[in-house]
Amino acid sequence: xxxxxxxxAVVLVCLTTLAVGGxxxxxxxxxxxxxxAGRTVSPRMNASAIGGEYLxxxxxxxxxxxxxxxxxxxxxxxxxxTLGFLVLLVMVAAPMRRSGAYTLPDFAEARLGSRAVRLVxxxxxxxxxxxxxxxxxxxxxxxxxxxTGAPPWLGGFVVMSVIALAVGAGGMRxxxxxxxxxxxxxxxxxxxxxxxxxxxxLRAGHPEPVVxxxxxxxxxxxxxxxxxxxxxxxxxxxxxxxxxxxxxVLVRYYTNPDGVGARRTTVxxxxxxxxxxxxxPVYAVLGRxxxxxxxxxxxxxxxxxxxxxxxxxxxxxxxxxxxxxxxAFAAFLSTASGLAMSVTGxxxxxxxxxxxxxxxxxxxxxxxxxxxxAVIAVVLPYVISRASEPLxxxxxxxxxxxxxxxxxxxxxxxGVWWRRxxxxxxxxxxxxxxxxxxxxxxxxxxxxxxxxxTGALLANPAMWATPLALVVAVTVSLATPSRIPAxxxxxxxxxxxxERVGLxxxxxxxx
Amino acid sequence: xxxxxxxxxxxxSGADARTAGQPPHRVRVTSSRxxxxxxxxxxxSSDLEEQTELGDVYLDGLMREQLRLSLxxxxxxxxxxxxxxxxxxxxxxxxxxxxxxxxxxxxxxGGGVYPVAWGLARWYTRQAERIEGxxxxxxxxx
Numbered sequence: 253x254x255x256x257x258x259x260x261a262v263v264l265v266c267l268t269t270l271a272v273g274g275x276x277x278x279x280x281x282x283x284x285x286x287x288x289a290g291r292t293v294s295p296r297m298n299a300s301a302i303g304g305e306y307l308x309x310x311x312x313x314x315x316x317x318x319x320x321x322x323x324x325x326x327x328x329x330x331x332x333x334t335l336g337f338l339v340l341l342v343m344v345a346a347p348m349r350r351s352g353a354y355t356l357p358d359f360a361e362a363r364l365g366s367r368a369v370r371l372v373x374x375x376x377x378x379x380x381x382x383x384x385x386x387x388x389x390x391x392x393x394x395x396x397x398x399x400t401g402a403p404p405w406l407g408g409f410v411v412m413s414v415i416a417l418a419v420g421a422g423g424m425r426x427x428x429x430x431x432x433x434x435x436x437x438x439x440x441x442x443x444x445x446x447x448x449x450x451x452x453x454l455r456a457g458h459p460e461p462v463v464x465x466x467x468x469x470x471x472x473x474x475x476x477x478x479x480x481x482x483x484x485x486x487x488x489x490x491x492x493x494x495x496x497x498x499x500x501v502l503v504r505y506y507t508n509p510d511g512v513g514a515r516r517t518t519v520x521x522x523x524x525x526x527x528x529x530x531x532x533p534v535y536a537v538l539g540r541x542x543x544x545x546x547x548x549x550x551x552x553x554x555x556x557x558x559x560x561x562x563x564x565x566x567x568x569x570x571x572x573x574x575x576x577x578x579x580a581f582a583a584f585l586s587t588a589s590g591l592a593m594s595v596t597g598x599x600x601x602x603x604x605x606x607x608x609x610x611x612x613x614x615x616x617x618x619x620x621x622x623x624x625x626a627v628i629a630v631v632l633p634y635v636i637s638r639a640s641e642p643l644x645x646x647x648x649x650x651x652x653x654x655x656x657x658x659x660x661x662x663x664x665x666x667g668v669w670w671r672r673x674x675x676x677x678x679x680x681x682x683x684x685x686x687x688x689x690x691x692x693x694x695x696x697x698x699x700x701x702x703x704x705x706t707g708a709l710l711a712n713p714a715m716w717a718t719p720l721a722l723v724v725a726v727t728v729s730l731a732t733p734s735r736i737p738a739x740x741x742x743x744x745x746x747x748x749x750x751e752r753v754g755l756x757x758x759x760x761x762x763x
Numbered sequence: 764x765x766x767x768x769x770x771x772x773x774x775x776s777g778a779d780a781r782t783a784g785q786p787p788h789r790v791r792v793t794s795s796r797x798x799x800x801x802x803x804x805x806x807x808s809s810d811l812e813e814q815t816e817l818g819d820v821y822l823d824g825l826m827r828e829q830l831r832l833s834l835x836x837x838x839x840x841x842x843x844x845x846x847x848x849x850x851x852x853x854x855x856x857x858x859x860x861x862x863x864x865x866x867x868x869x870x871x872x873g874g875g876v877y878p879v880a881w882g883l884a885r886w887y888t889r890q891a892e893r894i895e896g897x898x899x900x901x902x903x904x905x
Contacts, residue, residue: 324866324868324869324872324873327869327872327873328872331844331872331876334876334877334880335840335844335876335880337884338836338840338880338883338884339837339840341884341887341888342832342833342836342837342887343833343837346891458864468858468866468868468869469851469858469868470847470848470851470868470872471848471851471852481848488844512892512895515888515891515892516888518884518888519881519884519885519888522877522880522881522884523881525877526877526878526880526881527877529877530873530874530877533869533873669826669830741819741822744822744826745811745812745818745822748822748825748826748829749811749822749825749898750895750896750898750899752895752896752899752903753811753898753899753902753903
């Protein structure tokens with residue numbers, strides 16, 4: 253199916269992203285502008301930007317697809333995506349902002365004073381960022397192919413090019429504006445067609461969806477050897493704890509003015525996400541009403557895009573599809589640019605900048621290094637997205653969450669709340685958590701016919717890998733008290749003391 | 764960030780007179796109320812910075828209180844999440860309960876959880892700010 257309207261919508265969203273990125277280019281002057289938007293971003297803007305950045309292909313298309321496919325149980329996913337911010341709020345939001353860390357590697361080094369831990373967190377940050385970028389590119393390809401019949405490599409390529417340009421040109425400040433705008437684009441693009449479709453459904457006498465009974469009942473096994481309670485609990489845990497470890501989420505907290513602002517931003521984020529996630533189930537249920545069977549070979553991820561033209565003939569259906577395609581691209585672009593921004597930051601700080609500054613030592617070369625890093629950050633996951641068979645958008649994103657939950661969540665939580673965390677303990681926790689989660693997920697992907705408890709445990713590792721990493725970090729820390737960083741007390745003071753209390757000497761280094 | 768605030772640090776004049784030990788001078792031993800600094804002339808915030816034991820006690824108290832608040836919110840969250848599956852498992856009739864034509868599981872999982880999460884977040888933020896406000900009052904004035 254080829255629709256000029258959808259093409260126009262996609263082009264419009266891409267051009268807007270680039271235009272706002274260009275606006276940022278004129279505003280950003282020095283290196284610090286590129287990184288942190290000069291910290292002049294208000295909490296409300298920040299909350300929109302976090303929402304805009306966070307709602308990815310998985311939320312815009314994937315959740316509806318999964319609910320359509322498997323029923324009410326899949327509503328746990330958006331709940332997990334949202335509650336991740338509640339956990340982030342109560343465990344890390346304010347201390348993380350007060351730490352002054354821009355990325356997780358920054359936090360790890362500031363807290364533990366260890367280059368080795370910094371390096372491991374850098375590698376994990378890039379890995380999680382890339383794992384999360386892959387489904388964004390795949391979703392873009394799926395969408396563009398569906399609405400225009402374009403070859404499958406094109407959609408991802410467009411997204412990759414736009415974010416490389418936007419991130420490389422404007423840096424963080426432009427991205428903050430872009431992200432905030434993207435949230436409202438996405439909400440509108442998903443809400444307007446949803447209300448139109450709901451209206452038509454009510455006018456048609458609200459027919460019931462054609463579904464098996466278990467579609468309506470939570471935690472029903474999909475097969476004789478399924479463990480739905482464990483599977484669901486582990487997924488929700490991964491999403492709740494993984495959010496704080498996602499590279500593109502933490503970076504946002506640096507643009508809050510202070511710890512109190514960081515908390516208030518998060519509360520607004522919860523409201524925005526809660527509103528957005530009311531919409532995907534509407535598509536899933538209406539999909540079951542009007543399209544009980546998908547055509548052969550079609551992925552359920554496409555249900556959102558399929559609905560308008562199925563229900564509405566002519567221009568109306570095409571307009572709504574164009575709106576959804578534009579919104580979907582806004583989702584891919586915003587999440588991908590946020591991720592690309594973080595991965596770029598880490599690559600730049602760890603790899604390129606030290607080398608470039610050794611050569612010239614000037615600010616202009618630092619910015620050029622940032623741009624090289626931006627290109628590297630997006631090209632690699634694009635290549636992976638072309639080479640790997642898509643798993644389902646929300647599933648791949650879930651893997652990124654599981655890795656983040658098993659590695660970064662213990663590190664951050666212990667780092668913020670426990671004074672006796674030692675460098676060796678933190679490192680041991682990271683390694684054990686990372687190896688367990690990545691190993692379990694890799695095994696699941698490589699061996700497809702695992703079932704029963706083995707299959708459930710390996711496919712959903714967060715429930716055991718996260719506590720394991722936590723226990724290892726605590727045990728090793730207790731065994732190596734000599735490796736507790738000498739600066740621990742000073743760091744804790746900085747993380748937890750409210751801004752009102754003037755810690756002139758402790759905070760002087762930050763500005 | 765008040766990074767350049769040149770606020771005066773601890774004032775060592777009043778209580779500590781050990782340095783005034785030159786022999787020929789008369790030393791006034793009685794403490795005069797007139798113009799003298801109060802018994803504790805420096806706020807606890809400087810103890811915090813200098814990492815004295817007193818500062819440590821205050822910081823520990825703050826962290827413990829914040830952590831207790833955070834863990835209570837998490838416990839409440841788990842409770843809220845676990846309620847629906849437990850109710851559905853114990854009372855199978857609840858599966859077919861409908862409110863305004865929408866099944867109970869859809870209503871709770873599709874929408875009901877979000878306002879609760881938001882309410883918890885607001886409550887947490889207020890409490891956390893109150894704890895910090897109390898802490899700041901204590902360390903800045905005492």
